[in-house]
Amino acid sequence: MTGALSPIDKAKFVAAKRAAEFVEDGMRVGLGTGSTAAWLVRCLGEMVRDDGLKFRGVPTSTRTAELAREVGIEVISLDEARWLDITIDGADEFDADLALIKGGGGALLQEKIVATASDQMVVIADAAKEVEHLGAFPLPVELIPFGWQTTQALIEETLVSMDVMGRNATLRMNGDRPFITDEGNHILDLHLGRIGNARQLAMVLNQVPGVVENGLFIDICDQVVVGFGDGRVEVRDINAGTVTEDRLDFVEDDNLFSDLGD
Numbered sequence: 001m002t003g004a005l006s007p008i009d010k011a012k013f014v015a016a017k018r019a020a021e022f023v024e025d026g027m028r029v030g031l032g033t034g035s036t037a038a039w040l041v042r043c044l045g046e047m048v049r050d051d052g053l054k055f056r057g058v059p060t061s062t063r064t065a066e067l068a069r070e071v072g073i074e075v076i077s078l079d080e081a082r083w084l085d086i087t088i089d090g091a092d093e094f095d096a097d098l099a100l101i102k103g104g105g106g107a108l109l110q111e112k113i114v115a116t117a118s119d120q121m122v123v124i125a126d127a128a129k130e131v132e133h134l135g136a137f138p139l140p141v142e143l144i145p146f147g148w149q150t151t152q153a154l155i156e157e158t159l160v161s162m163d164v165m166g167r168n169a170t171l172r173m174n175g176d177r178p179f180i181t182d183e184g185n186h187i188l189d190l191h192l193g194r195i196g197n198a199r200q201l202a203m204v205l206n207q208v209p210g211v212v213e214n215g216l217f218i219d220i221c222d223q224v225v226v227g228f229g230d231g232r233v234e235v236r237d238i239n240a241g242t243v244t245e246d247r248l249d250f251v252e253d254d255n256l257f258s259d260l261g262d
């Protein structure tokens with residue numbers, strides 16, 4: 001089975017598998033969204049089933065909730081958990097300060113709420129997600145549907161005074177209809193090329209009426225677990241200033257590697 005995985009998928013898998021080791025009995029755990037987070041949920045499900053790990057998970061999307069239940073994880077809402085010990089999630093880009101772009105999967109709003117309500121946030125990513133400057137990946141901004149074209153115009157106007165390379169904004173589509181988030185909102189993808197001041201941009205975007213949240217995660221992530229296609233894993237801790245290296249073996253397991261829908 002694992003022979004069929006691409007190097008990128010192997011990298012995502014080893015990052016997820018290594019980060020799953022951070023979860024301990026009794027924890028309340030934020031479960032991210034996306035293909036890397038789906039590996040994490042699978043790994044945690046295996047630990048629940050095979051090792052008797054006991055924890056409760058707060059998913060960041062309906063699709064993560066479905067997968068978590070499917071693999072035997074006890075799912076609770078954020079209101080039930082109130083506060084989380086750890087959140088583990090993927091990212092579209094991360095830089096040396098562990099500032100992130102998230103929301104490629106359209107779940108940025110719940111992801112930001114859940115990550116912010118956690119003692120620590122751990123990002124799991126393949127090495128290709130590391131960038132010197134954020135912005136090559138289009139920045140997702142969640143908007144309420146009411147008057148979204150006016151909101152788009154206001155955002156474009158705001159971008160004129162921001163330190164960015166491009167200013168093109170496109171409404172995310174799902175076929176011939178606008179993409180709808182779990183909260184019933186739209187997503188505008190900002191093609192900025194390079195973001196000079198991510199902290200300022202994150203604050204300014206959230207001031208525009210109609211904007212619910214943006215995909216810049218600043219000072220939220222504590223650690224990143226970077227996976228490589230050859231099984232190497234690097235754990236970088238921004239608070240401790242440490243980098244530890246590890247290597248994981250791929251173990252063939254039909255349950256873990258089959259039917260990965262995300």
Ligand code: 5RP
Pocket residue numbers: 032033034035036037089090091092101102103104105106107108111
């Ligand atoms: C979803 C996200 C994901 O974490 C991000 O898009 C990374 O996805 P993947 O692990 O599939 O590369 O922010 O909203």
